[in-house]
Amino acid sequence: MSSDPKAIIESGYDAMAEEYLSTFGEAVPDDPRVRFVGELANHLADGARVLELGCGAGVLELGCGAGVPATVLLAQRFDVLGVDISAGQLALAAQRVPRAGFRKADMTQLELPEASFDAVAAFYSFNHVPRAEQQPLLARIGRWLRPGGLLLASFGRGGSADDVEPWLGVPMFFASHDPATNTRHLAEAGFVPLVDELVSTETPLGRETWQWVLAKLL
Secondary structure (H helix, E strand, O other), rough: OOOOOOHHHHHHHHHHHHHHHHHHHOOOOOOOOHHHHHHHHOOOOOOOOOEEEEEEOOEEEEOOOOOOOHHHHOOOOEEEEEEOOOOHHEEEEEHHOOOOOEOOOOOOOOOOOOOOEEEEEOHHHHHHOHHHHHHHHHHHHHHHEEEEEEEEEEEEEOOOOOOEEOOOOOEEEEEOOHHHHHHHHHHOEEEEEEEEEEEEEEEEEEEEEEEEEEEEEE
């Protein structure tokens, strides 16, 4: 097995793309993604440009997975670009959300024009970014956003220190900081939180708690 975190993430999500979709394909009761996408949408005009990082299915959502359910919600009103490292996830996302655009890329190396998006969403994707690269990624996101642009993201709470663990039948890379460090990194990148809270949810894999942040670029 490769020791490169990006290779582990890409091969892992390619291998379990269908398993991921069957496990997380529908919103769970009180799914925070639904709530926070609504919060984000309240601040955006119809047709706003949104980047989803880690989307598999995208707004520019970073790390969009298979496009469920957040990408579907975002694409109903906004011009969405989804970015994901996994070709398997992107293929599923494109099938499920044909209105969105998609790009295969490592979000930490992504090149985009400055001030070209109104919002960036990153759902459960920062926890796949090595800890040393998370604050620089926030700074990059700040450059992609227009002044006053918004970031909606979920962050881990420090339980993974650049670890590889079994997950959905494959090795997967995880990394996270504690909430205070996440909040400090946001401030260093020029963001002011509008919402910053810990949210616990019952998921198909058990109860999980994440730090959810909706922040505005100064």
